[in-house]
Amino acid sequence: MKDHSPLLTCSVCGRSLPASELVPFEVVRSPISEILRRNRPGWAEGDLICLEIQQVQMELMEEIASHRRSVEPEGLEGGPE
Numbered sequence: 001m002k003d004h005s006p007l008l009t010c011s012v013c014g015r016s017l018p019a020s021e022l023v024p025f026e027v028v029r030s031p032i033s034e035i036l037r038r039n040r041p042g043w044a045e046g047d048l049i050c051l052e053i054q055q056v057q058m059e060l061m062e063e064i065a066s067h068r069r070s071v072e073p074e075g076l077e078g079g080p081e
């Protein structure tokens with residue numbers, strides 16, 4: 001559509017942002033959702049997160065690195081961008 005996107009609210013930080021800067025719950029991979037849920041118990045289906053998801057992805061990678069003795073990272077492809 002050609003009209004500008006309405007502002008939506010990030011469920012994690014509460015800021016209002018254009019839809020283009022938000023990632024919907026269903027697109028967020030489950031390991032990332034797990035971390036989000038830990039920090040934000042309200043994170044649930046239908047929620048949105050802003051680009052700070054990239055930061056969460058980094059947390060996830062650090063976590064995997066520190067647990068890699070017991071947990072094998074399974075094809076963690078695609079970093080931020």
Ligand SMILES: [Zn+2]
Nearest residue numbers: 010012013050
């Ligand atoms: Zn946010």
